[in-house]
Amino acid sequence: MEAPLSTAPSPLPDPRPAPADPPNLPRRNTLAAPARRDAVGTDFDGFTAAVADIRRHLPPDRRGRVAGHLPASSQAGPDRFAVLLPQVLLHPARAAHPPARAPSPSSSTRTRPHPWRGNSLRVCLMASARSSLSRDRRRAELREFLRSRRARVSPADVGMPEGGRRRTPGLRREEVAVLSGVGVSWYTWLEQGRDITVSEEVIDAIARALLLNAAERGHLYRLAGLNPPRDVPAPAVPTSPELRRLLDSWLPRPGYVRDRHWNFTAVNDMAREVFGYGETDHNCLVSFFTNTRYRALHRHWAETAPQVAAGFRADAAHYPDDPEFDRIAGDLAAVSPEFAELWARHDVAEHTSAVKAVDHATTGTLVFDATLLPLPEHPGHHLILHNPRPGTDTQQRLEELMRRRSVVVAHPG
Known part of the structure; x- marks a missing residue:
């Protein structure tokens, strides 16, 4: 028996050729400008940091995962970053497998370009990379400069x-x-x-x-990223003109002003000459324990040191919420064993007057009555005036010292 004929029509052959597999075309980049390998350099870490800066400014839906898409080999060159990173940033979902050929949008579906598209993104990336590299070079130079100046x-x-043997100069x-x-x-x-x-x-x-x-x-x-001042900078803690005139009129007797942390805010010339204060002396406590010249001049340094440490602790107790006292004491204890030992005693003492005897190399022994006067207009500040002790020839020796310095000063009062 013959098989029944099928009523379904037979399919007609397709005259179009079978589609060929798409070739492995290289990834095209329509965003990048002509290759300039020297534009960014080969510091891939700096470029990665620039990418992180750009990603922070992109919309949330445009922030893709940069890790895993960056070339692992340094042979890729900086322009390879400029080719790949726009794809990662703008199309994170397609960054790993971008299409071989971007479809040409029709006039009806053409949309406004993304603000980060185009050559502006590459320019922004390169500018950020340059800024990052410049900042890194500046920090490296700052590091080497400070080390070299410190060693000098x-x-x-x-x-x-000297503080004992030193491993480095x-x-x-x-x-x-x-x-x-x-x-x-x-x-x-x-x-x-x-x-x-x-x-x-x-x-x-x-x-x-x-x-x-x-x-x-x-x-x-x-x-340090700052512009050098053209003029001499003002002191960190300004002193009123009235106080400065008072210190100048106190010559040839020593006098100075200190704040609550015992930082010098104003020092007259005779205080620098008599006590050996220099440009690096910024704090009364630190100078007492670290300035070898002051220590050599002070006749009763060892007997006075415990009182000085106790006085600083007493002043610190007035400001329990101020961490600057602990910082000054901690830093000083790290470089002065004498202060570290005295500070560990936790002695407290308050003084409004003291007697200072100085063995000056030029004029001989000078003995002063030192008086601490609080300044109500500046809470925590004190005016310290040194007056020649009666029964000594300190006043005459101070005047002689002033004449040797070729400074003519009219005695006040």
Whole structure:
């Protein structure tokens, strides 16, 4: 029996040729400009940091995973970043497998281009990379500059004791921090090139501690990202003109003003001459324990040291919420064993007057009655005036010292 005929029509052959497999075309980039391998450099870490900056400004739906899409080989070159990163940032879903040929949108489906598309994204990436690389180079130069200047200055140059055997020449980081009036950890971070904020006052203090000249000081300003001041900067804690006139009129007798942390805010010329204060002396407590010249001049230094440490602790008790006292004491204890031992006793003493005897190299022994006067207009500040002790020839020797300095001063009153 013959098989029944099928009623379904037979399929007609397709005259079109079977589609061929798409060739492995290279990824095309219509965003990148002609290759310029020297435009960014070969610092891939800096470029990656620039990409992170760009991603923070993209909409949330455009922030793709950059990790896994960056070339692992340094042979890819910087322009390979410029080709691939726009795809990662703008189309994170298609970044790993971009289409071989982008479809040509019709006029009806054409949309406004994304603001990050086009050559502007590549220019922004390259500019961010340049900024990152410039910042890294500046920090590296700052690190090497501070280390070289610190190694050039000996403890004797700034009036500090040697402090035993040293593994490297120059000052220690702790000593520079104490001389500059900043924390040891903070100065260490600065010298390591970390991204921290610095002020002009701090840069000036470091420049004085490292004995930098005008050119080196300006160079330090630029490495820290600051513009060097054209004029002499004002003191960190300004002193009123009335107080300065009072100190000048007190000559030829020593006098100075200190704040609640015992920082000098104003010192007259005779105080510098008699007590040996220099440009690196910024704090009365620190100078007492670290200035070798002052220590040599002070006749009763060992007997006075416990009272000085106890007085600073008493002043600190008035400001329990102020961490600056602990910082000053901690930094000073790190470089002065004498202060560390006295500070550990926790002795407390308050003084409004004292007797100071100084063995000056030129004029001989000078004996003063020192009086601490509080300044109500500046809470925590004190005016310290030194008056020649009666029964001594200190006043005559001070006047003789002034004449030798070729300074003519009219005695007040």
